[in-house]
Amino acid sequence: MTGVVVVVVVLAAATAFGWWRKRRDGRFRPLDASADHLAPASDSVALAALGVRPGVVTLVQFSAPVCAPCRATRRVLEEARGTVEGIALVEVDVEERLDLARELDVWRTPTVLIVDAAGRIVQRASGVPAKDEIIAAVTPLLAGARR
Template sequence: MVHKQDDGGRLGAAEIGAELGERATLLQFSSAFCQPCRATRRTLAEVAGMVEGVAHVEIDAEDHLDLVRHLEVLRTPTVLVLDADGAVVRRACGQPRKADVIAALGAAVRD
């Protein structure tokens, strides 16, 4: 479920604290003691390394509460797939499977 597309709906380097990927960005919200966040970090970094032009950016949810509220992130890990323009095209809560991340990326770079 994707929210807040009509109020600016795009995220950029200023909001996430890192440059967007040329083709897509895997934006991960984590927290310090979240065990699934570690596994998610590994999965997303691996996929980003496999697909040219894709960046993986991890954000500490506790340090970015305004963004967490704006994007309605309710738990960690939450992963947002952003297209090249920073629009949220996919969203997942919990630890994603590698195949699902690759499929979501396919949708992001195609759109």
């Protein structure tokens, strides 16, 4: 009887984790700028080292060569960039820039950061985001950048 209970508990926990992961994966989350690890000064130095230019809304993708979802994310980001004018795309190989990935609190690939024209990370997503969600996230930032 104990074995049956253990199996049921493990299956329930795995199901709950899978449901949670599916709901969260690829969704953009706004960032709390007051958090210690998101200090704008340190972020701007790391982002500049990655090639993010001030005054441009930028999508920064952290990926790895062996990551299949990273290739799908790259395609989606390029489609979004082709649809919406005025956004830049920077792809970062985490194996080459692990120090900056850690500094920006990136712990899995693919991770996409949305950087506004002021050089602040405003949203992030882990996993493959939807093209419509990317466009919805960057459009207000572009309107603010054109003023």
